[in-house]
Amino acid sequence: xxxxxxxxxxxxxxxxxxxxxxxxxxxxxxxxxxxxxxxxxxxxxxxxxxxxxxxxxxxxxxxxxxxxxxxxxxxxxxxxxxxxxxxxxxxxxxxxxxxxxxxxxxxxxxxxxx
Amino acid sequence: xxxxxxxxxxxxxxxxxxxxxxxxxxxxxxxxxxxxxxxxxxxxxxxxxxxxxxxxxxxxxxxxxxxxxxxxxxxxxxxxxxxxxxxxxxxxxxxxxxxxxxxxxxxxxxxxx
Numbered sequence: 001x002x003x004x005x006x007x008x009x010x011x012x013x014x015x016x017x018x019x020x021x022x023x024x025x026x027x028x029x030x031x032x033x034x035x036x037x038x039x040x041x042x043x044x045x046x047x048x049x050x051x052x053x054x055x056x057x058x059x060x061x062x063x064x065x066x067x068x069x070x071x072x073x074x075x076x077x078x079x080x081x082x083x084x085x086x087x088x089x090x091x092x093x094x095x096x097x098x099x100x101x102x103x104x105x106x107x108x109x110x111x112x113x114x
Numbered sequence: 115x116x117x118x119x120x121x122x123x124x125x126x127x128x129x130x131x132x133x134x135x136x137x138x139x140x141x142x143x144x145x146x147x148x149x150x151x152x153x154x155x156x157x158x159x160x161x162x163x164x165x166x167x168x169x170x171x172x173x174x175x176x177x178x179x180x181x182x183x184x185x186x187x188x189x190x191x192x193x194x195x196x197x198x199x200x201x202x203x204x205x206x207x208x209x210x211x212x213x214x215x216x217x218x219x220x221x222x223x224x225x226x227x
Contacts, residue, residue, distance in 0.1 A: 004156070033215075040123070040219055040220070041219055042118070042202060042216075042217035042218050042219045042220055043157075043202070043204075043215075043217040044216075044217075045214055045215065045216070048214060058214060059216070090156055090157065092156075092157075101145075102159050102162065103147075103157075103159065103215065104159070105149075105156035105157040105158075106156050107154075107155055107156045108154070108155070108156055
């Protein structure tokens, strides 16, 4: 299993450009998440999905959109890139039991908006 | 809303020394997760604690959740260079098993050989 894969690893955008961050998992997990990590700030949840066709906002959704057409893929869309969106983006997927949930993270995408 | 505060923010220790990282919540913790991150990589799950007073160990890393379930500690015994990285605590934001985690700001650990 490859686990959670993310592309690209690094990208530079100009203000106002758009892009899609790709995330794929091969563990058949229903739950998927997008986080952003800013220096010294920990991770903040952008969007999450509990299954194909179902998405919901997290803590910091403004400026982003997601879709979940398949169990495996959970792309994150930036429509009008702004410098405030410079960050490291992590995708995660998880399985749940009655007692706990463990999230598996991808390697991250570093985005620089100039 | 719930917040997680980690201390210290950074730590430099000599190889072989013990160390402790703390994670304090503003609200009762219903699930506390510890993750480790190496620079340029994603997060790796270490341990999850749920019950007050619970303690779990994996190799030389021990995590504890206090009885009141508002503070957790991560203790590393006889640190090694392989322990270096950023340690993050995470907790369910809503107080149940929703998966919507919030994270502390992280503790950066350096281990000097």
